Amino acid sequence: MTELHNDLFLRACLRQPVERTPVWMMRQAGRYLAEYRETRKRAGGFLDLCKNPELACEVTLQPIDILGADAAILFSDILVVPEAMGMELTFGAGEGPKFPAPIASRADVERLPVPDPEQELDYVMAAVRAIRRALAGRVPLIGFSGSPWTLATYMVEGGGSKTFSKVKGMMFNDPDTMHLLLAKLADAVAAYLNAQIANGAQAVQIFDTWGGILTTRDYREFSLRYMRRIIEQLTREHEGRRVPVILYTKGGMGWLEDIAASGCDVVGLDWTIDIDRARARIGDRVALQGNMDPAMLYARPARIREEVRDILRRFGHHNGHIFNLGHGITPDVPREHAIEFFRAVREESPVFHR
Amino acid sequence: MTELHNDLFLRACLRQPVERTPVWMMRQAGRYLAEYRETRKRAGGFLDLCKNPELACEVTLQPIDILGADAAILFSDILVVPEAMGMELTFGAGEGPKFPAPIASRADVERLPVPDPEQELDYVMAAVRAIRRALAGRVPLIGFSGSPWTLATYMVEGGGSKTFSKVKGMMFNDPDTMHLLLAKLADAVAAYLNAQIANGAQAVQIFDTWGGILTTRDYREFSLRYMRRIIEQLTREHEGRRVPVILYTKGGMGWLEDIAASGCDVVGLDWTIDIDRARARIGDRVALQGNMDPAMLYARPARIREEVRDILRRFGHHNGHIFNLGHGITPDVPREHAIEFFRAVREESPVFHR
Secondary structure, three states, X not given: OOOOOOOHHHHHHOOXXXXXXXXXXXXXXXXXXXXXXXXXXXXXXXXXXXXXXHHHHHHHHHHHHHHOOOOEEOOOOOOHHHHHOOOOOEEOOOOOXXXXXXXXXXXXXXXXXXXXXXXXXXXXXXXXXXXXXXXXXXXXXXXXXXXXXXXXXXXXXXXXXXXXHHXXXXXXXXHHHHHHHHHHHHHHHHHHHHHHHHHOOOEEEEEEOOHHHOOHHHHHHHHHHHHHHHHHHOOOEEOOEEOOEEEEEOOOHHHHHHHHOOOOOEEEOOOOOOHHHHHHHHOOOOEEEEEEOHHHHHOOHHHHHHHHHHHHHHHOOOOOEEEEEOOOOOOOXXXXXXXXXXXXXXXXXXXXXX | OOOOOOOHHHHHHOOOOOOOOOEOOOOOOOOOOHHHHHHHHHHOOHHHHHOOHHHHHHHHHHHHHHHXXXXXXXXXXXXXXXXXXXXXXXXXXXXXXXXXXXOOOHHHHHHOOOOOHHHHOHHHHHHHHHHHHHHOOOOOEEEEEEOHHHHHHHHHHOEOOOOOHHHHHHHHHOHHHHHHHHHHHHHHHHHHHHHHHHHOOOEEEEEEOOHHHOOHHHHHHHHHHHHHHHHHHOOOEEOOEEOOEEEEEOOOHHHHHHHHOOOOOEEEOOOOOOHHHHHHHHOOOOEEEEEEOHHHHHOOHHHHHHHHHHHHHXXXXXXXXXXXXXXXXXXXXXXXXXXXXXXXXXXXXXXXXX
């Protein structure tokens, strides 16, 4: 095992003291970087990049070199899990993901296998190992998966959606089938994340991108419940260290108390709640990750720095904050704005940790 | 003045006792009704329908006849206000609205006139008068407008957006210009709503569709502040009655206390908060409108009725609830499901008003 040189991220996840606030950025390996676009072109399509361990490793490390991120996050896509369950997946140019044969019946759900991640997702595991080798202990590596509910929305809708009519129709009219699908997905995701941990991921994040479209009752029954089912199955210690679990539900700020009680170590915040208010509600139980509006990266560097300071000040002199955006960085953000965001957190945060 | 035969809606807005819970539905005059599609075909395009007072009146009354809605809402579009300010507006087939020449500079904002609604929006006023005549006191008529922030997003982005990069870029980098735009829009909307009231609207709703994409600080400064500026200018008494103001911010459930303190009579809820929790937070100050998940209309009629009962039970034996969806009805909902929704509220609610 290589020694970990920068463990700020892992310490903050466990609410231990740090010298400065660690920072990474959702979708930090992405199109806003020319280096990413160049690597992606060499790979072919987006899915080809996900499936090429060497190139996936290359783009994972770019934001570490360019931005000085305090954590690397595996480059992949949440939809490789349904693909490994036998669903054909395509990414058309300029379009979102498509499943040409979506889940439409109980028989479709019953047919879905729970994949062996070391087999059907071996390319992800190869990427995890390659990234750990390439990082050589510079920063920790975060693994990730979509939440069962979020994966189910794509699998039933056949792609993105505005109304979520099919997946909600199934949830309302055939809840048993929906529960069967979500249970299978939870077990598949748990095995997938455990394999990522076994191969070298030092923390994992569950992305619940579409939990926020539900009512409180449905969120608890169809989304949070299955994230808890995952967390219960996860390896929580590896390589002699705790493996923190981050749970992020976009649009779920009304349910922070429930999320914090899920067994996770870190709650991911979007930008619609002030971090001091989130801390007042749940901060003593878990660490918080977030929560700058990703659109703030369209602002001038001086304004970005002012916002970073404001969020740091709101969180105050406490342990347990990982700085991040409230959602992924968008492709048209100027690179120097992303660099300034990281620099601002590095420079402005030490005063809050004295 | 015609006598109002069914004033349940107006009484509920003012938290007065009612015999049963009144119900209407956002976008109740819409594509899910064959009658609407037929009238729209006769009109030509969508904007032609908005500008034809006779046909706008026809579609406004359809849900009163078909569903038995307890309130009519003016058929129009929020973007007729920027169009009346001189911005070219198009609705392509199957596309969203487009402003081919969006607002990009302070000079663009300075050039914008505050329109005289009796002149530039005379067709809306003609529709309001025609609807009042045609309703003949059956149910009250609700007028409406988009919020200044929501109108500004379309005017600066040039249409819909996923990232809101341009409007947030202007907000962060040139807040003075954004404030000038929002102030002009607030004054234009206030004049527009007052003209609707003068011509016969008996309540008004402000739709803040995009307030929920903001941080708490930005919501207060760039959205709520200008809705308050509107409310301060509104005619609150007309035809010997209070004219209730409904304020609806989609995704704004974290800010209910602020919204309730805006001077409005009714707070519109989306479906991401339980109505009992909303009532516990603000219910004594204002009435509540909402809050069934619009996707529940994809469920079987029995499931729809169960959900209606659940929301009624959560609100309990109190005054001040107007039943509605948490957002507009979607085009592919079966007509009989919408009818069942209205029937369920009529049949299940009297027990809560004894």
